Amino acid sequence: MKKFLIVLMVLFFAISLLGAEKVLRVLMPIGGGYTIEDQEAIAKEFEKDNPGVKIEMEFVGWDELWNKIITSIGAGAAPDVMYIGSRWIPALAEMGAIIPLDDYVSPEKKALYYDTVWDTVTYKGKIWGIVRAMSTKVFIYNKKLFEENNVPIPKTWDELLEAARKIYNPSKGIYGIAMAGKKFVSTVTQFQQYLYANDGRIVDENGKVTINNNNAVEALNFYVKLSKYAQPGILEWKREDLIKLFETGKVGMYIDHVHNALKAIEKGIDVGFFMIPGGPSSTKPFSTVIVTDSIAISSQCKDKELAIKFMEYMTSFEKQAEWDLKLGFVPPMIKEKDLQEFQKWYWKPYIDAIKYGYPEAVNIKDWEGVQEVVLDAIHSVLLGVSDAQTALNQAAKVIEILQK
Amino acid sequence: MTKKKTVPYVLIIPLLIAFGIFMFYPLYKVIENSFYESSFLNPFKRQFVGFENYKWLFNFKLFNPKWSYFMSAFGRSLLWVGLSVTLKIIIGLGGSLLLNSKHLSGSKIYRILIVVPWAIPWAMGAMMWAWTLNGQFGIVNSFLLKLHIIKSPISFFSTPLTAFISTILVDVWAGLPFVLIMLLSGLQNIPEVLYEAATIDGAGDFTKFTKITLPTLKPVILTVSLLSLVWTFNSFDIIWILTRGGPLNSTETLPIAIYNVSFLMTRFGGIGKASAMTIAQVLLVTIVSIFYIKILGKGAEG
Numbered sequence: 001m002k003k004f005l006i007v008l009m010v011l012f013f014a015i016s017l018l019g020a021e022k023v024l025r026v027l028m029p030i031g032g033g034y035t036i037e038d039q040e041a042i043a044k045e046f047e048k049d050n051p052g053v054k055i056e057m058e059f060v061g062w063d064e065l066w067n068k069i070i071t072s073i074g075a076g077a078a079p080d081v082m083y084i085g086s087r088w089i090p091a092l093a094e095m096g097a098i099i100p101l102d103d104y105v106s107p108e109k110k111a112l113y114y115d116t117v118w119d120t121v122t123y124k125g126k127i128w129g130i131v132r133a134m135s136t137k138v139f140i141y142n143k144k145l146f147e148e149n150n151v152p153i154p155k156t157w158d159e160l161l162e163a164a165r166k167i168y169n170p171s172k173g174i175y176g177i178a179m180a181g182k183k184f185v186s187t188v189t190q191f192q193q194y195l196y197a198n199d200g201r202i203v204d205e206n207g208k209v210t211i212n213n214n215n216a217v218e219a220l221n222f223y224v225k226l227s228k229y230a231q232p233g234i235l236e237w238k239r240e241d242l243i244k245l246f247e248t249g250k251v252g253m254y255i256d257h258v259h260n261a262l263k264a265i266e267k268g269i270d271v272g273f274f275m276i277p278g279g280p281s282s283t284k285p286f287s288t289v290i291v292t293d294s295i296a297i298s299s300q301c302k303d304k305e306l307a308i309k310f311m312e313y314m315t316s317f318e319k320q321a322e323w324d325l326k327l328g329f330v331p332p333m334i335k336e337k338d339l340q341e342f343q344k345w346y347w348k349p350y351i352d353a354i355k356y357g358y359p360e361a362v363n364i365k366d367w368e369g370v371q372e373v374v375l376d377a378i379h380s381v382l383l384g385v386s387d388a389q390t391a392l393n394q395a396a397k398v399i400e401i402l403q404k
Numbered sequence: 405m406t407k408k409k410t411v412p413y414v415l416i417i418p419l420l421i422a423f424g425i426f427m428f429y430p431l432y433k434v435i436e437n438s439f440y441e442s443s444f445l446n447p448f449k450r451q452f453v454g455f456e457n458y459k460w461l462f463n464f465k466l467f468n469p470k471w472s473y474f475m476s477a478f479g480r481s482l483l484w485v486g487l488s489v490t491l492k493i494i495i496g497l498g499g500s501l502l503l504n505s506k507h508l509s510g511s512k513i514y515r516i517l518i519v520v521p522w523a524i525p526w527a528m529g530a531m532m533w534a535w536t537l538n539g540q541f542g543i544v545n546s547f548l549l550k551l552h553i554i555k556s557p558i559s560f561f562s563t564p565l566t567a568f569i570s571t572i573l574v575d576v577w578a579g580l581p582f583v584l585i586m587l588l589s590g591l592q593n594i595p596e597v598l599y600e601a602a603t604i605d606g607a608g609d610f611t612k613f614t615k616i617t618l619p620t621l622k623p624v625i626l627t628v629s630l631l632s633l634v635w636t637f638n639s640f641d642i643i644w645i646l647t648r649g650g651p652l653n654s655t656e657t658l659p660i661a662i663y664n665v666s667f668l669m670t671r672f673g674g675i676g677k678a679s680a681m682t683i684a685q686v687l688l689v690t691i692v693s694i695f696y697i698k699i700l701g702k703g704a705e706g
Contacts, residue, residue, distance in 0.1 A: 067667050074447035074675075091670075095445055170556075181562070183650035233539040233559020235651045245540060366445070368668045376467070379652045383563070398466060402671050 021054045024306055027068065027079035029293075030059045032240075033259070033327045046313050053306065066368060073097045073300070080301035081310060086120045086292045087361035089128045094365060098296040100126040104308050112317065117332045120292040120359040129294030130315045132323070134332040136288045136353040137193065140246065140261045141253035143270040145174065151252075153274045155285075157197075157222055160277060164229035167252035176229035178242040178254035181382055186239035188374050189289055189360060193255055194219040196358050197287035198279030202370060202399065203363045209399045211374070212392040215281045220388040222279065224381055235382060258350050259328030265346075273349040275356070290357035292332065330354070366402045373398045431686075434679045443674030444667070457680035466672065467653075474681055476653070477661035478688075484572060484657050485636045491576045492636075493629050496583030501617075503584070504591040515588075522581035530645035533574045537561065561647050564654030571643050571655050578642060579635065583628050590624030591617070626700050630693055637689050658685050 028039045036059055043055035058079060060068045066088060072078045078097065092098045105127055110118070113131065121129040139154075146153075149167050154160040164176030180187045195201070200215035210216065227234055231245060243260040245251050247267045255276065265271050275286040295314060297307045313319065317333060324331050325341050330350045336342060337351050361367050377391040386394075438457050442450040461474040468476060499518070503511050521529060537544050539559030548554045560570040598616050607615070618625075640659040643649065649656035649664070656664070662681045665673030 070444040070447075070667070070670075074444050091445060095447075181651075183648035231540055232557065233562035235562035236534075236539060236559050236647075366671050369671050372664065372668050375650070376652060379650060383651060385652065401466075 021052055022303060022306055023054045023056055024081060024303065024310055025056045025058065025079040026310070027058050027060065027065075027072075027082040029062050029065050029083055031062045034062075038326065042314060042319070046310060049313075050309070055310065069097075070095075073298070076300065078298040078300040080298055080303070080307050082296055082298060083132065084129065084294060084296050085367075086129060086131070086294045086359070087364065087367040089121060089294070089296070090123045090361070090363070090365045091367060092296065093123050093126075093128050096299055098128055099299050099301075099304070100128055101130065101297065101308075102127050105130070109312075112333045112335070114332065114334060114354055116290055116354060116357050116359065117292060119362060120290055121294050122362075129296040130311055131292045131294045131332045132315060132320075133293040133327070133329045135257055135291045136330050136350050136357055137189075137255050137257060137276070138288065138349045138353055139253050139274045139276060140256050140264065141272050141274065142246070142249060142251065143272045144249070145252045146272070149252075153272075155277050157277060157279045161222075161225060161229075164226055164252060168229040170232075172250075174250045174252075175231045175245075176252045177226055178237075178245050178251045179223075179227055179230040179234045180237050180239040180242060181227075181235035181378065182238040183375050183379075184238040184240075185371055187378065188371050189291065190239050190255060191220070191223055191374065191378055192289045192360065193276055193287070194223055194279065196289055197276050197282060198222075199282045199284070201358075202374065203403060205363070207363050207403060209396050209403060211377075211399060212389065212396040215279075216392055217388045218281060219279060220378070220381055220392060223378070224388070227382060235379065257328070258330070258346055261346060262328065271346075273346065275349055275353050284356055286353065286356040288353040288357045289360050290354070291360045364403075369402045370399055373402075434682050437675050438679035438683050440676045441674070442676050443670050445670045445674070453676065457676045458684070460677050461680055461684060464672070473661065473665075474684070477656055477658050478684075480653075480655075481637065481657040484568070484655075485633065488572045488575045488579070488636050488639075489629060489632050491572070492579050492583045492632055493625065495576065496580055496587050496628070497625070499580075499584045500587035500591055503588055515585075518584055519581050521577050522585075526578055526641050527645060529578055530574060530642045533570075533577070534561070534646055537570055537574075562651060564651055567647050567651055568654050571646055574646060575636060575639055575642050579632055583632055586628045587621065587624060590621050594620045622700070626697070630696060633693065633696070634689055637685070 026043070028034070030036060036057075039059070040057055043057050047053055047055055065084070069078070069082060069084065069088070069092070073095065082098075084092065089098070093100075117131050117134060118127065120134075121127055121131060141153075145151075145167050146163070151163045151166050152159070154163045166176070167174065168176035180190045192202070195216055198215045198219045200210065200213065200219050202209070202211045204210045231237070231251070237245075239256065242251075242254050243256065243263055246254055246256075246260075247264050247269065249269055261271050261273070276288055278284050278287055295311050297304060297311065301307050317335065320333055321331070321336050321339060323329070324336060325339075330347075331337055331339075331342060337347075341347075342351065364370050373395045377395040380386045380391045381388050385391075439452060439454060440450045441453045441456070462472050464473045465471070467473060471479070502508060503514060503518075505511075508514075524532075536542050537560040539545060539557045539562065542557070542560075544560075545554070545557040549557065558566065561567045594617065598620075599612055602612050602616060638659055639657070640663070643655050643657060643660055644663075647655045649660040658681065662678050662685070665681060666675055666678035
């Protein structure tokens with residue numbers, strides 16, 4: 001009995017000691033290059049510099065991140081700091097789940113990033129997250145296939161279609177372009193590339209739903225036209241898997257991240273890049289969708305100062321550069337591009353694309369809902385169930401309700 | 405005497421507590437939620453709405469003017485589950501008869517091989533099938549092409565019909581081992597003397613099957629198909645990994661639809677409506693099960 005009491009006391013003491021530490025709960029994603037080790041290393045370093053602080057990191061796969069965030073908020077147990085897709089900011093801000101960070105972002109910090117980067121985390125004039133990872137996308141092409149078929153680098157949509165048509169040779173298993181169509185967020189982004197390239201938007205700057213205007217219909221029709229020269233059955237492919245197809249050397253081109261292009265180079269493919277050309281209704285020569293992930297602070301967080309400190313630490317210039325280099329992300333900070341690594345030839349098109357970029361989800365209040373609706377529209381047109389105008393009208397009807 | 409009676413109750417308490425915490429409480433919560441309007445987008449604002457969420461099941465027709473979202477998912481589920489369970493039972497019965505046959509050598513090896521799909525985590529099995537059936541890299545297509553059964557590869561998950569069939573087949577693959585092993589153990593329990601007697605009476609193989617095997621096996625078939633029915637109705641991960649309910653909504657069965665309503669269509673749906681869908685599904689499965697037991701169980705009892 002005595003022994004038992006002693007053990008109990010020791011346990012109690014140990015627990016109270018733990019309680020004396022400041023604990024910060026942080027939610028982080030895994031998958032897509034994000035490993036537990038890399039992220040825990042950051043936490044360890046921060047703990048070393050800040051004695052008495054304990055960073056409790058929790059990891060969730062990208063697929064479950066959204067559910068995890070909204071369910072933990074509903075349960076009143078939201079993590080203090082969370083890593084989010086910036087496309088969720090409007091919904092989380094409307095929920096009152098995250099706090100605006102305007103008071104904590106110094107002018108110096110603000111000046112570090114491109115303006116477009118801030119656009120991706122701004123909602124109703126306020127900043128709701130600090131960007132941690134950014135991507136632009138350009139076309140990756142197989143030089144050998146382009147040369148064999150005498151295809152010049154496309155500068156317009158007509159030339160793009162012509163390039164895909166010339167390379168397309170299904171009897172040899174060679175496809176002009178690799179495309180995505182699976183029910184997945186990246187399929188929406190792939191379509192958005194053409195939508196933006198034609199000056200179309202899902203929701204415009206003023207919050208008006210424009211997914212069914214002429215520019216958008218033209219973009220969706222073009223997506224379907226291009227798909228004729230793509231690998232068969234694009235509806236079973238998500239963008240993340242297209243690299244496997246491109247690596248076989250049997251695909252002319254497709255839109256993807258730089259880090260996937262590097263994989264193809266490693267496999268011995270002679271890779272080139274070109275920026276996504278503007279469509280017939282566009283006013284700009286090129287376009288790209290800017291996707292960012294950011295770090296946000298929960299409104300349920302008790303020690304906001306500590307949360308801000310950790311966020312500042314993670315997104316300092318050194319840490320950010322280290323992270324981008326490690327994962328092969330496009331640098332969101334202007335000065336990063338002067339680093340030696342970013343001088344390499346394959347980075348240029350991605351960094352150049354930033355100035356033509358437009359954020360993935362500006363003004364979209366309920367991304368997850370919009371995503372489902374847009375996917376339905378893409379599917380019904382690809383499957384020939386309806387024409388682009390009808391499908392996008394239906395999408396617009398639903399998105400208008402979602403925007404209310 | 406009294407002591408003897410209390411002990412079993414005491415022993416069963418932990419189980420009851422566990423049941424209460426992990427089954428009845430969540431179930432109670434779902435029932436409660438189904439009468440409230442609430443959404444993850446607005447978690448702290450709950451409003452009692454009575455049967456509104458249940459009405460919503462039948463009148464939410466934003467995506468399809470003909471059928472409500474719930475009804476179309478429900479109809480699809482019935483077809484999907486019906487086909488899947490039927491296939492599992494038919495193939496399971498055939499397979500177990502084969503494995504039980506005296507003429508088959510090496511049946512032990514087959515038995516081990518057959519359990520493999522059951523031993524692989526379903527999520528992993530589904531990933532494996534996603535690539536096996538892939539239109540570009542899939543080994544199934546490669547076989548069919550080499551055998552000249554098809555001229556060009558089929559992208560199984562890219563059209564509504566093929567996706568629907570393919571997800572069923574993958575589900576059958578995953579659920580079959582259980583059915584097969586259970587039926588096999590049932591077969592092994594049939595006394596050999598019955599067959600010997602029948603042989604003496606001059607009965608043929610078919611008569612033996614219909615008059616001895618099937619009637620004796622009936623309780624096992626009933627149990628197995630009932631369990632399989634409930635599990636298949638709740639099957640989520642296989643479809644989610646293979647198609648996420650697509651293309652369009654061709655593979656959107658009830659569990660997928662419930663997920664969509666609670667997490668993705670948070671504005672139209674929400675926890676309340678998803679709970680109502682869940683309760684509807686629980687009721688349906690229960691009713692189907694009761695009918696099933698009533699109809700098929702009659703002979704077994706007598």
